[in-house]
Amino acid sequence: MSIEAASPGPRIVCAPDSFKGSASAPAAAAALARGARAALPDASVTELPFADGGEGTLDALLAVWGTPAKTVEVVDALGRPASALFGISADGRTAVIEAAQANGLPQVSDVPLQPERADTFGVGLIARAVLDLGVDEILLCIGGSASTDGGVGLVSALGARFADADGAPIAPGGGGLSALASVDASELDPRARSVRWRIAVDVDNPLTGPRGAAAVFGPQKGADSEAVASLDAGLSHLAEVLADSPAEAETLAARPGFGAAGGMPMALTALLGAEVVPGSTMVAEAVGLTEALADADIVLTGEGSFDSQSLGGKVVAAVRDHAPASAHIVVVAGRVGLSPAECREANITAALSIAPGPADLKTLSERADTLIEDTAAHACSLVAAGMTQRKDAL
Template sequence: MSYDASTTQAPSARTPRIVCAPDSFKGSASAPAAASALARGARAVFPDSSVAELPFADGGEGTLDALLAVWGTRPRTVDTVDALGRPASAAFGVSPDGSTAVIEAAQANGLPQVSDVPLQPERADTYGVGLIVSSALDLGVEEILLCIGGSASTDGGVGIAAALGARFTDASGRPIAPGGGGLASLASVDTSGLDERARSVRWRIAVDVDNPLTGPRGAAAVFGPQKGADPESVTVLDTGLGHLAEVLAGSAAEAETFATTPGFGAAGGIPLTLSTLFGAEVVPGSTMVAEAVGLTAALAQADIVLTGEGSFDSQSLGGKVVAAVRDRAPASARVIVVAGRVGLSPAECRQSGITAALSIAAGPADLDTLSERAEALIEDTAAHACALVAAGMG
């Protein structure tokens, strides 16, 4: 189905200003592709309107693509290693003014890159992420935006710091084994060889979970199993992270703070070492991306805001893309969600500040079919939503 602008009654009051700010539809459409599809649907109904495309992300998968689309810059490719130390290549982005680098850690330590071999949860590390950071520092950036979702590692960020010159040694002065399995033998951290550039730049780490470092809700217990950790490995990794916190801390109280800080359990504990050695700031991913793309300013004059994601449910309202867009939209704007699946009732949507949520599935359909036609279905659903708005405004 497609919409013909000539058959649609335009609003008599005025031509609305429209902003399209979706997340990616995982496995179906990137955030830039989804934003473009929403915009095409909006223009089919409001051909004379101002329609802005602002692909968005919550700091996880797809954040690099979203920022590059907004910045209008191309990705840079560098040589690195994967979570098992094998040669790999990775992409990262730099803002138009050259001041900010955005890095998706999973480009180097992600699960997909090591899916060709049995998972090694105690061996996997983040060293390759540090190599990407070093390449960004070579360009003279002043800020690192590090997106850390989708990791295969649980090393507390030790690998990143090691790639940047820190030495993590055992009681004999030998480097500890790579990965979370080596953390229990850590005796000291030597920062004398750290790349000074890594200390002088601003670090922000995007997280989309609030799990602490250790314990039943910690990095190893909650996320270790999906990285291949059995109960024994979970214990090894959890103990190792706790020991790392003790070595890095200046006191027992500070170690306890490290272990219980919300968000420090993200991506195998990456925030722990980076916040300690580099003063990295841990922020909700959607907040970080919103600032980077200027979301608040873009939405300031919007009359209609089209956002969306693959699955819209109660979790979407707790710090994800839809929540970030809703919170920054003007009170007078109509905020409409277009999604592959809608798990909230109309009443729940209204109570949460969402005008309406529409699924791209017009009827029963399997995931493969929806994925194959995702962009066309997003476009048609956006046009349908705008036609309803036009009818109400006319």
């Protein structure tokens, strides 16, 4: 977190998400801050890159913690050698893992997608590396996965054994779940149970059914209708094996958020006691969002596209909800899809697009930093003028 010394001017906090494909959250925060300082030289400006637990969360937390990313050798979703990044907080107590570093779709896009084979074993290898560093808590961000294995691969990498009726290990990936007959956790790394796990999700899909992991997200991972049915049945069977009763299995399969990232929360909650939390809530606590916004006069936030979905647990909504009622919330975005009336109803002071006029996405992406900076400067000038007028009227 970058904080300037107190000054007589307004207190401004820059807390954006990444502008996907154009600017990381740290880069966007820096650009907003430059614009704020250019417009209001006497302002006190804080840069607080933010994320909702999805892509970019690792970068955002490392920027706030002021620590470098660490690298570990793992395997990708198809079991091929790969490298992955993870982060450790400055005090060494908290780790952040982006699961897609080891089971993401981009890493396996060079070959035909294998939705029933892809697994989370590589994510478990990252977890082993952070446990070796003695952390107390693991923040697991699980978006962008290529797998639908219910988290079985991850927990297998930590020592649990998932076997078929003959006692042999089941095949990797969601395609092997229907053969599962028993789970042996006797060799599970005890450190994995002693740390606190928090799984960041930004969807509320259940594990199975029409809105489940396989039905909704399977097709984008290469699953046809037959594979979707097989994966859904496998996840349902996994819940049955892990649960103490059929009723509990149904409850687990219907739990909101358990369908995220191919059902990854299922095995982690059952065997490791993991908590499933909204990603923006988890990140807000990790970066101290409430404290950072406590005395803000102007809050600059933003993302690539600002629309109705932005108000449902994403970064903009989290920033707004943690800001004091007196603060002016300004959204800077590549695209603004809400009307002024909708913004007012959502307690957003203003939402401004960085597009200076007709422009294609490529042009906006190439100039994102400059356009974000310029838009922030305009926004701060306008808000500050309004604040001055109100003070004069009093």
